[in-house]
Amino acid sequence: GEDVEQSLFLSVREGDSSVINCTYTDSSSTYLYWYKQEPGAGLQLLTYIFSNMDMKQDQRLTVLLNKKDKHLSLRIADTQTGDSAIYFCAEREGMDTGRRALTFGSGTRLQVQP
Amino acid sequence: AAGVIQSPRHLIKEKRETATLKCYPIPRHDTVYWYQQGPGQDPQFLISFYEKMQSDKGSIPDRFSAQQFSDYHSELNMSSLELGDSALYFCASSRSNRETRDYGYTFGSGTRLTVV
Numbered sequence: 306g307e308d309v310e311q312s313l314f315l316s317v318r319e320g321d322s323s324v325i326n327c328t329y330t331d332s333s334s335t336y337l338y339w340y341k342q343e344p345g346a347g348l349q350l351l352t353y354i355f356s357n358m359d360m361k362q363d364q365r366l367t368v369l370l371n372k373k374d375k376h377l378s379l380r381i382a383d384t385q386t387g388d389s390a391i392y393f394c395a396e397r398e399g400m401d402t403g404r405r406a407l408t409f410g411s412g413t414r415l416q417v418q419p
Numbered sequence: 420a421a422g423v424i425q426s427p428r429h430l431i432k433e434k435r436e437t438a439t440l441k442c443y444p445i446p447r448h449d450t451v452y453w454y455q456q457g458p459g460q461d462p463q464f465l466i467s468f469y470e471k472m473q474s475d476k477g478s479i480p481d482r483f484s485a486q487q488f489s490d491y492h493s494e495l496n497m498s499s500l501e502l503g504d505s506a507l508y509f510c511a512s513s514r515s516n517r518e519t520r521d522y523g524y525t526f527g528s529g530t531r532l533t534v535v
Contacts, residue, residue: 338524347528348462348509393461405513406452406475407524409461 311394311410318418323381325413327394330375337370338395338407339379348393351379381415389417421445423527425510431533432500440495440530444512450474451493452524453485454509462509468493500534507531 308330317323329337338353354361354368354377361368367380381388391414395407424443432438444451450469454462455478464477468487479485482500487493497504511526 340526345531348511348526350524350526405450405469406464406467406477407454407462407511408464411461 309394309396309408309410311392311413313411314414314416316416316418317384319384319386321384323379323384323388323415323417325379325381325392325394325415327377327379327410328375329377329394329396329408329410331396331408332375336397337368337377338397339366339368340393340395340409341390342393342412343390351392384415384417386417386419389415391415423510423512423525425508425527425530427530428528429531429533431535433535434500434502436500436534438497438500438532440497440508440510440532442493442495442510442512442527444491444493444510445514445525448491448512448514448525450513451487451491452511452513453479453493453495454511454526456507456509456529457503458506465495497532502534505532505534 310328335356339351340348341351342348352363352366352368354370356372365382369378391412393412394410397407426441452467453465455465456462465479466485467475471487483497485495507529509526509529511524513524
């Protein structure tokens with residue numbers, strides 16, 4: 306079965322870059338997502354990447370995908386205190402298959418020190 | 420832009436009671452998903468519907484059932500509630516039309532269920 310793993314905690318100083326890592330095991334994963342969850346709040350989609358891409362950049366966010374190693378990372382440039390939250394990596398199979406449910410990692414708690 | 424609407428936002432029930440959670444997907448999204456997130460845990464997939472038919476089933480207990488109606492809204496029915504059912508329940512929707520390039524899941528804000 307599929308498994309998605311993340312480190313549990315990351316602490317950075319305001320203004321530094323944050324890199325949150327994720328590994329997955331399902332070789333058929335086609336779509337990989339990053340979600341942000343603030344305390345008591347919902348899941349906010351930050352960005353997603355197709356498995357045929359190596360990198361995707363969106364303002365302060367950069368996603369890198371190493372499909373060979375099944376490794377996904379999210380880099381947040383110029384991290385702000387408002388970025389403090391739990392970040393979930395999630396994967397799912399391609400749209401052509403019947404299964405579209407997401408499998409989430411355990412989440413990485415990002416703490417930004419002022 | 421319209422988002423996924425869930426109701427109620429908070430719900431308190433006693434053990435062995437029933438609860439019904441509602442979800443209104445983004446217009447023109449054809450797939451609805453339900454997830455359960457326990458305290459300090461990652462979201463776990465429960466069940467999904469595509470064009471009003473059940474399309475996939477995850478770790479949904481037999482005490483729970485769900486359906487999608489003709490207007491595409493969905494309801495999650497939970498019976499014989501247990502303390503361990505206390506969690507945040509998320510609904511998400513997506514659109515399967517690959518031509519639109521809209522593959523992103525959109526989650527609702529969730530319903531926080533507390534069983535006492």
